[in-house]
Amino acid sequence: MLPLLLAFAQSSSAALVLSVDSVAPGGAFTAAIRIKMEPGWHTYWKNPGDSGSAPTVKWALPSGWRVSNLRWPLPTRHKTAEGTDYVYENEVLLLAEITAPQPGARPTLDSEAPIPVPPTATLKAKVSWLVCQEACVPASADVSAPILVGRDKPSKDSAQLAELVQAIPARVLDGWKVKATPTGIAIMRTDGEAIQKGTVFLPAESGLFDHSDPGTLSADGMTLSVKRSEYAKGNPKRVRGVIVLPNQKGMEIDLSLSS
Numbered sequence: 001m002l003p004l005l006l007a008f009a010q011s012s013s014a015a016l017v018l019s020v021d022s023v024a025p026g027g028a029f030t031a032a033i034r035i036k037m038e039p040g041w042h043t044y045w046k047n048p049g050d051s052g053s054a055p056t057v058k059w060a061l062p063s064g065w066r067v068s069n070l071r072w073p074l075p076t077r078h079k080t081a082e083g084t085d086y087v088y089e090n091e092v093l094l095l096a097e098i099t100a101p102q103p104g105a106r107p108t109l110d111s112e113a114p115i116p117v118p119p120t121a122t123l124k125a126k127v128s129w130l131v132c133q134e135a136c137v138p139a140s141a142d143v144s145a146p147i148l149v150g151r152d153k154p155s156k157d158s159a160q161l162a163e164l165v166q167a168i169p170a171r172v173l174d175g176w177k178v179k180a181t182p183t184g185i186a187i188m189r190t191d192g193e194a195i196q197k198g199t200v201f202l203p204a205e206s207g208l209f210d211h212s213d214p215g216t217l218s219a220d221g222m223t224l225s226v227k228r229s230e231y232a233k234g235n236p237k238r239v240r241g242v243i244v245l246p247n248q249k250g251m252e253i254d255l256s257l258s259s
C-alpha cells in the first residue's frame with residue numbers, strides 16, 4: 001500500500017513561475033501556477049465537467065501587492081464512463097497578473113502610513129488540485145518565488161508566458177448573441193458571418209448544460225445549439241463560457257440570455 005500511495009503522491013507537482021526576475025515599482029507582470037503531471041494523469045479546468053474539481057489558488061502576497069483572477073488556458077474534452085470532463089494533461093499553467101505596489105501608495109483611503117516597498121519580496125500561494133488517472137488523488141503544495149523591486153528584468157520564462165497570455169481566450173464584446181430554446185440555448189452570430197464547422201462551446205459553469213453535447217451547428221451555419229443539462233432548473237440569465245473554433249482559438253463570452 002505504501003509504494004502505491006507514494007506513486008500517487010509523485011504523480012503531479014506545482015510551482016510558481018514569474019515573467020520577470022525584477023519589476024519596477026507599480027509595474028505589472030505575469031505569474032503562473034505550473035502544474036505538472038505524469039503521463040496518463042490529468043487535472044481539471046475551472047468547470048471540471050461531469051466529475052472532478054477545479055484547482056484552487058490562495059495567494060499570500062506582501063502588503064500592497066495585487067493579483068488578478070486566474071486566466072485559464074483552453075482545456076480538452078475528456079469522455080469517461082461517468083460523462084464528459086474538461087481537463088489538462090501533462091502540464092498546465094494557470095495565469096494571473098500581479099502588480100507591485102507604488103511607493104507612497106496607501107492601503108486604504110483612511111490610512112496615513114504609506115505602503116513600504118522593500119527591494120526584495122517573496123510571492124507565495126497555496127495550490128490545491130485533483131489529479132486523476134483510473135483513480136483520483138487530491139494534491140496540494142505551498143509554492144513561492146522571489147522577486148526584486150527596482151528595474152524591469154525579464155525572467156527565463158518570460159517568452160513562454162507571453163505566448164500563453166496571447167493564447168488565452170479573449171472576451172467577445174459584440175458579434176454574438178444567445179437565445180433560449182425549448183431544449184437549451186442557441187448561440188448565434190449577429191455580424192452575418194457563418195460559424196465554422198467544428199466549433200464547440202465549453203460552458204464556464206457546471207450543472208447548466210449537457211457536457212456531452214459540444215453543440216449542433218445549423219444547416220446555414222448561423223446557429224450553434226447547446227442542450228440544457230437534465231439536472232438544470234431552466235436556463236440561466238447569463239451564459240458564460242468559451243466558443244472554441246476548429247483552429248483551437250477560443251473566444252470568451254458572457255452574454256445575457258434573450259428569449
